[in-house]
Amino acid sequence: MKTVKQNVTNYLLRHVQVMLFSLGRLWRQPLASLMTVVVIGIALALPAGLYVLLKNIEQVSSQWDDAAQISLFLKQDKTDVQAQILVNKLTTWPEISAVNFQSASQSLEEFRQLSGLGNLLDTLPSNPLPAVVIVHANSDNLRADAMNRLLSLLDALPEVEQTQLDMEWLQRLRSINDIGQRGISILGLLLSLSVLLVIGNTIRLAILNQESEIRVIKLVGGTNTFIRRPFLYTGFWYGLLGGTFAWLTLLSTMSLINGPINQLARQYESQFTLAWLSGSMMLILLSTGMLLGVMGAWLAVGRHLSAIEPR
């Protein structure tokens, strides 16, 4: 009598053998297998790559969160003293974390330095620039609706001629980012479907190729489970290898653009560094590949295996 332990060992051993056997099959047709793997790899790399891109954009925009500021241009007739009273008042507002004041003459000085039009400015009869109060929003009030509420409050102040939110473009970027995220989800779904179909079709061809072999196995008492197994493992390998290919593609793409990105970041005096594929991302990529592979194989085997019966 065989013991349970022996049976389990036998069973696992058989699985490992079938696994290696199906890998061997792929190996014996290197070109055809490679093409399938590359197709799967590209289909997986595309959404994953876009996802990484999006992550990086998010990372960049999060660095600019503390740049969420509103410039208040004061009316020309307000004196520096009046402006200082306003500043003191604003500092007490709970929505506001910090307030900076820049007087009209400071504005002129700054403009003179940055524009290089110093001599021209000297010919002007009076300072055309307004005094500016720069308000930094509290970090709890960075969301668009809170910012807009604060903006309208500030806009209503009698001393203020005009307000300008320096965040608007950032919010737009965030919105675009949101759209991008959905787009990538849809793209990922569609490409996953195509991986499923590619693997399904490849397995279907493999089944047709081995039709006579399947007949023989059925004749000598092979169950459907037994016949299905190598095809499922073939799907597994396609998925795993495709996932690996996708990962390597992304990795090499990123190392190619890493240099120029760092250079660009330095030019903008940014601390930005490219966010790479994380370990968990790699695991997700590989396991998605494996899952799609096995599922595609399962669909193909389910459809075509029962049609093959001994004659």
Added chain:
Amino acid sequence: MIKFTDVYKRYTDRHEALSGLSFQLAQGEMAFLTGHSGAGKSTLLKLIALIERASHGQVLVNEQNLTRLPPSKIPYYRRQIGLVFQDHNLLHDRTVFDNVALPLVIAGENNREIGRRVRAALDKVGLLNKERNLPIALSGGEQQRVGIARAVVNRPPILLADEPTGNLDPDLSRDIMHLFEQFNQVGVTVFIASHDLDLIQTMPYRQVILQKGRLAQQAER
């Protein structure tokens, strides 16, 4: 061991391959199934191997009623029957050893047992030294012997053969038939479809003769 009771087999085109066939084979018996081409020999074997099902009537094999056997049980049923074909039905991308091992692998035997039994079967058919070869490297007679080794490797109680000597010259055919006799002598029920009458007449076994899907006569020797 094998019992047909009033068995009919009709195909969709109203062609009746077997009509009201009744006969039986005792356990441990060896018999030949003969008749002209198209007499229904292959159909009869297919009914026993459950490749086809009877349209009407009862087929009992090894005390199992095949009319009632659900499809999911068919693989396990077939493991009780060794099948030998005219065209061998070997897997050409696997070695002789792997071909013979197939029924044992399917049954989930462990590697040690597989090695032992495959070599015993190959020894029996005289091909022990060819276990590493691919079937394509063997002669027709040798390929047929690999087929026989595969059919008997899991020691089935019944051995069916469909024209096993169809492509072989008389000397090789006699060797093959002798092999079947040896399995019969250790208790296996053997049923061989053949139209090699010259060879069959020289052997002391019953003939089940089919004529247009009916039993013509059973010649006892």
